[in-house]
Amino acid sequence: MAIQTRAMPGPFSGLSVKIIATLIVVILAVEVVIYLPSAANFRQSWLTDRLRVGTVAARVLDAVPDAMDLPRTLTDRLLTSAGAIAIVYRREGQSQLIELENAQTPREAVTVDMRLDDPASPILGALDTLFFGSNRTLRIVGEEDGQPDRTIEVLMPEAPLRAELLVYSRNLFVLSLILAIITSAVLYVLVARILIAPIRRLTGNLVEFSGQPENAALIVTPTARRDEIGIMERELAAMESDIYSMLRQRRHLADLGLAVAKINHDLRNTLTSAQLLSDQVANLDDPKVQRLAPRLVQSIDKAIGFAQSVLDYGRQSATPPRPMPVDLHLLLDEAAFDAGLVGHPGIRWSNGVPDSVTISADPDQFARIFDNLLKNAREALEAAGARIEAPYVEVTFTETPEWLTLSVSDNGPGLPPRARENLFVAFEGSAKAGGTGLGLAIARELTEAHGGKLAFVDQPAGTRFDVTLPHSIRIA
Ligand SMILES: Nc1ncnc2c1ncn2[C@@H]1O[C@H](COP(=O)(O)OP(=O)(O)OP(=O)(O)O)[C@@H](O)[C@H]1O
Ligand SMILES: [Mg+2]
Structure with missing residues (x-):
């Protein structure tokens, strides 16, 4: 085609x-x-x-x-x-x-x-x-x-x-x-020379260039014409060289990303070995070691977590979702479990999705959306500590003929300004120590891959994110 x-x-x-x-x-x-x-x-x-x-x-x-x-x-x-x-x-x-x-x-x-x-x-x-x-x-x-x-x-x-x-x-x-x-032949020759030949040249170039936009030799060379065709030639040349450099830049970034992923992968493995060692060190009887070991273990854990989430981000954007029937209530409970909310000593978890809702989605990717949102809520509530009375995280479910909306809300301290400014921007949005700033970016990307939208809903207190999905993904 x-x-x-x-x-x-x-x-x-x-x-x-x-x-x-x-x-x-x-x-x-x-x-x-x-x-x-x-x-x-x-x-x-x-x-x-x-x-x-x-x-x-x-x-x-x-x-x-x-x-x-x-x-x-x-x-x-x-x-x-x-x-x-x-x-x-x-x-x-x-x-x-x-x-x-x-x-x-x-x-x-x-x-x-x-x-x-x-x-x-x-x-x-x-x-x-x-x-x-x-x-x-x-x-x-x-x-x-x-x-x-x-x-x-x-x-x-x-x-x-x-x-x-x-x-x-x-x-x-x-x-x-x-x-x-005779008249039309004369006019035709004129029109052909002034209009059609240059248009054919430009069209041919456009077709050829769009086939191989990474070939700089195909960028059109504008003539010195001062009329509309001349403008078209110059604009096309500018546009083609922009596309060419954008593609080159993208390729460089992709190469760089691949290199980072490889380094990161090796780093994670090295850190994992270090983690095993530090676990053993923590078991030594020396009181000095006993005092320092937990901090060592903690820093290595954090580094591994960072390496892991960067790897996941790279991997995540590459695969399209593979949809299958998913029980939404169950999926949210599992995500809450992974996010450390189920059985949490201080935070109340409530799952407002009815039991009967089944949708067609990629279960792993879909769970990651809520895993990230729920983990953020838990982290915010834990960081706020005793300042919050009766902390809770809840998910509510609303349905219109066109949309399904899952609202994730908590009664925590709300989004800090730094997070608001870079909301959903990978590596930029984090406003907490040890945060990568990937959670919301990943969640939005995965929601959009399912045809939905992830939006922050501003509220007087607490934080609320809405995952809105097209109603067509609901099966039962
Ligand atoms: N429910 C929430 N309450 C308060 N702040 C939040 C909430 N959710 C997100 N944030 C803020 O938004 C920032 C960005 O979140 P995001 O999940 O993208 O990154 P992160 O949690 O810092 O790192 P990562 O999820 O990659 O480990 C967080 O650092 C946090 O400050
Ligand atoms: Mg997060």
Whole structure:
């Protein structure tokens, strides 16, 4: 999947194809808008031409006293040369008509009045001719040059006009297409050089770099462009080198952490041997040894504890939880036992989780969350000693349709300021002698690994931490 989303676009889905297709469509749309008036214009001048020929013929008619006397062959030739079936000439209430001898006039006739002057009717007329003009008669009406009382009518078939209009349209279409292709090709070359090539370079680099972010040779080299692409190149270069150094730093830290873990491991083993020795030393009868030995044993225990918790922290963050059904009440009692609360001489422990609650969780990791919280509470109460009346630690359980909340609270002295400032920060949050400052950091990490949240709830007295878990982890 990851490889698929990282691949560059294919030849038909890239930016360039989209741009060229859009250009051609836009140019053709513009051509259509231009085509309509020019087709109307073509038709208009065609009609004017015919009317002019008609006028010439009418003048000839006018010159002879009686048109009917003219020889038939002459009138027929006059009409054929004008492409007309008949010509009517009206003036001063009289009208003269000449027509072809055996003209076959189509039944349907349309009148085009050339005396009218509005912009829309030539366009509509051109469309009308194109779509319906194959078998109609045209009646072209016009006036003799600037003399409104003299009108000329030319009757002729519409088919020749339509044929010429079709040829004209076809030529115009071919020309437009050639123009569209040439224009879009030129624009495309420009866009490709200015936009697409640099974008492809950046995209390619991004894909390659995200595949190997630890390869410094893949960091993009910005050009000197001052436009948006130039900014993009420089920002990308900066971002890639940031990622590169962050990864390097992380790798160094990981290496360092591994080394610390190894040293720590050996240190713990050495300390364990020292612990065995000191135990034996503590058994010697010498009163001086008897006085010093407990302190020696105590310091070595503390050192071992420290080494152990650092090791645990390293190990803990590495493994994801392995969930299984867990009885929550039982798990909390066990955690309280490990934290030294069960059977404690001074502190009352109360487990408020109902008996029947079973959740799906990693039992070891889940116990560690509460082990840490409960141990902190016990340590705080023990440190406060007699200052606290009737010390207790309790866990309460609340449930909403979305969440399960386990609140761990005690009536101890509350969080010291130093702990508040670095709450949940590993190695920083400890505010007590011998504390590592890992307990809360580990507890939060493990809660989040189970999809939950660990939060400190500020209260007037004592300390309270809430472990909130998604309701979906409850099985029963
Ligand atoms: N219930 C509590 N009451 C008072 N102070 C608390 C309580 N829980 C935590 N703290 C304070 O928060 C600090 C941080 O706790 P955290 O568990 O992270 O580290 P730690 O207990 O000092 O060391 P570690 O748990 O690694 O042995 C503690 O040092 C303590 O001062
Ligand atoms: Mg702790």
